[in-house]
Amino acid sequence: MSHKQIAIFYHADCLDGFGGAYAAWKKFGDTAEYYPSKYGHDPLIEAVVGKEVYFIDFCYSQAVMDKILGQAGSLTVLDHHEGIKEVVKSIPHHVYDSNRSGATIAWSYFHPDTEVPRLLQHMEDEDLYRFHLPDTRPLGVYLSAHEFSFPFWNQVAQDLDSEEKRTVLLAKAHTYLEYFNYLVRLSVEHAHPILFEGHHVLLANTSPMKTLKSAVGNELLKKKPPFALVMSIHPNGLGVSxxxxxxxxxxxxxxxxxxxxxxxxxxxxxxxxxxxxxxSDEEHKNENPSD
Structure with a gap:
């Protein structure tokens, strides 16, 4: 178990979650331990005992968070997910804002006197599915195709602040987007109708890349509302978006x-x-979702 006295828990496999961790890294660097976290995978309590603990863009159940609150030296939760709003607000030290993303909430918390970097503005634009900023989608695809690494993200953040380097970076990102769009079409074409929670909806399979799952899910949604499922294989089971x-x-x-x-x-x-x-929805199995 790490002897570092600062523990950062953040939403795993998520651009916004890692963006929040990046905001913490820009403040704490290697003096903190960083834990990518998922629902259904409770933390080792030993990782929080007596420590300065932060949860970014992620929160466990009320029971787990209460246990952590009782063991940690201090606990701060920075989140925007409406489904866990009450849990977040039950923690004395928290910031909750459904109009912002985890990454920008974290940046404003750890760097209150510094403007949110262009990189994290794009992550918020992507995570809230606004796409108000130009080049958000290709940039998100580009980052998703690379290992989540603080030094790499730091370099991307610096490149975005340089007009010359930004042009080169975004040209590369648009090339990634072309292949990404092909993968989306492929997943949508192979979607299957299912019956889930009393609804006739579509299910598709993709890689665990969250950006890809979101794009596929939203394309399926256009074809068959009110919702769509996208499934991917993980070491401990199946992830369903x-x-x-x-x-x-x-x-x-x-x-x-x-x-x-x-x-x-x-x-x-x-x-x-x-x-x-x-x-499997036998009644609709012969329908072609690509029609």
């Missing part, structure tokens, strides 16, 4: 299976050897 049109709170569905998220974007985990919570 839900993307909705807003008419149904999909975070409530995710919580039923141990997950969480936003009303229109959530996820949960199915451990190996657990029965699938959905069935």
């Amino acid at each position: 839900i993307r909705g049109d807003g008419s149904i709170d999909v975070s409530a569905i995710a919580r039923k299976y141990g997950g969480n998220g936003h009303p229109s974007s959530s996820g949960f985990h199915i451990p190996w050897q657990t029965p699938m919570p959905f069935t």
